[in-house]
Amino acid sequence: MRDFVVSLIFIAVSVFVFFASDAFSVQENAFSLAHNPAFYPRLIACILFLLSFVLLEQAVRKGAFKNTGVKLDRKKLLKAGKLFLVVLVYIILLTLSGYIPSSLMCIFLSVYVFGGSFKQAVLYSVIITVSLFLVFQLGFRIPLPEGEFFEYWR
Numbered sequence: 001m002r003d004f005v006v007s008l009i010f011i012a013v014s015v016f017v018f019f020a021s022d023a024f025s026v027q028e029n030a031f032s033l034a035h036n037p038a039f040y041p042r043l044i045a046c047i048l049f050l051l052s053f054v055l056l057e058q059a060v061r062k063g064a065f066k067n068t069g070v071k072l073d074r075k076k077l078l079k080a081g082k083l084f085l086v087v088l089v090y091i092i093l094l095t096l097s098g099y100i101p102s103s104l105m106c107i108f109l110s111v112y113v114f115g116g117s118f119k120q121a122v123l124y125s126v127i128i129t130v131s132l133f134l135v136f137q138l139g140f141r142i143p144l145p146e147g148e149f150f151e152y153w154r
Contacts, residue, residue, distance in 0.1 A: 007056035014049035018042055018091075042092075049088065053081060082113045098147030103129040 021038035060077060086109045093102035107125035112118070136142045 001059075003055055003059035003062075007052045007059060010048055010052035011056070014045040014052060017048075018045040021045070046088075046092075053085075057081070079113055083110060086110055086113065094145050094147075096148055099144035100129060100133065101147070103132070 018041075021041040024037040024041075060074075086106055090102050090106035093105065096102075104125045107128050108121045111121040111124050116124070133144065137144055
């Protein structure tokens with residue numbers, strides 16, 4: 001039970017550090033991500049998150065809830081973990097690749113993880129991404145992230 005609680009605390013700390021690093025000022029003449037002051041704290045936060053998730057999985061596998069009366073379905077827990085990782089990768093890719101590629105990937109993987117077919121995943125990801133793009137970009141005139149990767153190609 002101790003490993004379970006510790007892993008949850010470290011997952012929360014890693015998520016906090018990841019988002020708190022947005023407060024660091026970005027140098028305008030930075031040539032690479034390593035020159036960004038938020039790069040290394042985010043890298044460490046991601047590593048801490050992954051290691052904490054491994055510890056969480058090991059604690060559940062060892063039977064951290066055997067004596068507590070709480071029952072967990074392993075398949076559902078793995079699906080929730082996969083979805084959490086997809087969302088974390090989405091947050092990272094949103095700044096790098098922009099709204100459209102990262103949203104297509106996130107929605108596709110979310111549908112696919114929860115048992116949808118390949119065709120359903122492609123269909124839902126395209127429809128939802130394009131619909132939200134049209135609503136926010138054209139309807140409300142709210143700019144969506146274009147991504148740092150594509151700025152280098154301009």
